[in-house]
Amino acid sequence: MCIGVTAGAYILSLFALKYRDRVLGLILVSPLCKGPSWTEWLYNKLLSNLLYYYGICGLVKDCLLKRYFSKEVRGGAEVPESDIVQACKRLLDERQSANVLRFLEAMNGRPDISEGLKRLRCRTLVFVGDESPFHEEALYMISKLDKRYSALVEVQACGSMVTEEQPHAMLIPLEYFLMGYGFYRPVQLSGSPRSPLSPSCISPELLSLESMGLKLKPIKTRISLNV
Structure with missing residues (x-):
């Protein structure tokens, strides 16, 4: 299981493409996949x-x-x-x-890896802030990933460093992402003792049974700042 931000997300994606049997899942924050414009x-x-x-x-x-x-x-x-x-x-x-x-x-000097993303079979969760300069790149990357194994979470009024600016917006998606691997099982769906967010703040698609299994449905989730 790997997590990376911007250039780190690019490196992890490259690693996952080269060593697909060594990567169980990817958590990418404002990732890159194309060569520089x-x-x-x-x-x-x-x-x-x-x-x-x-x-x-x-x-x-x-x-x-x-x-x-x-x-x-x-x-x-x-x-x-x-x-x-x-x-x-x-x-x-x-x-x-x-x-x-x-x-x-x-x-x-980074090469374009977007054409190889379809070959990824590990589950991939992508976070991106809607004010990030890499926002369009993240949307492009999610369009290239296999829709059966990938999901997108967009965070409002946030830059590239979602992990630093709004880490609370990552908690619920991460909980349900990790549930697919059996790493975390909340007592009930109505709330989580580890998270200040309630599931009502997340798009219903992310909370579906399909999203908690091995195949994540691609979604577009926006986290409210009023939480």
Whole structure:
């Protein structure tokens, strides 16, 4: 069982394609599957040049954080930065610019794996925020996956890092995803002692018997912020 976010999700998908007998299931957050578009390629090149000449400066941090967090979390003139963004900036200060540069170069050189996704037979659960720059890519990926084994959960007002911005929105889908493997069995469907969410917040398709078995029905679920 594997979980990955953005580039990590791409690497895990590539691993699952190469070693299908070693992967039981995939949980992918804002995944990538296509090669970089011209706009992404150029954007990465500009970031690479900034890193080369100026290191991890404030502008580079802001550009990187736009990929992963929604505008509300990043803050602005009237809204302060969230604790998550401040922590990420501190982590970026600890990273060597050469390593970040290598990461961007690897992102620009990634091959397209979308045509091989139909061969995946492991169950796959995809999360993506509707404000993520990789939102369209996640929708494209779910369209390429076998509909019998894949499901999509979209989270409103969220960027790429659903795991950080709205982890509570992942709980119920994950519970029912893992139930198919016998890893977790809630006492009753009306509520879960481990989750602040109620099943009524989730699309009925995800709570169906079919979705809890070995074949997940593709869905489009939106989590309300008022939960």
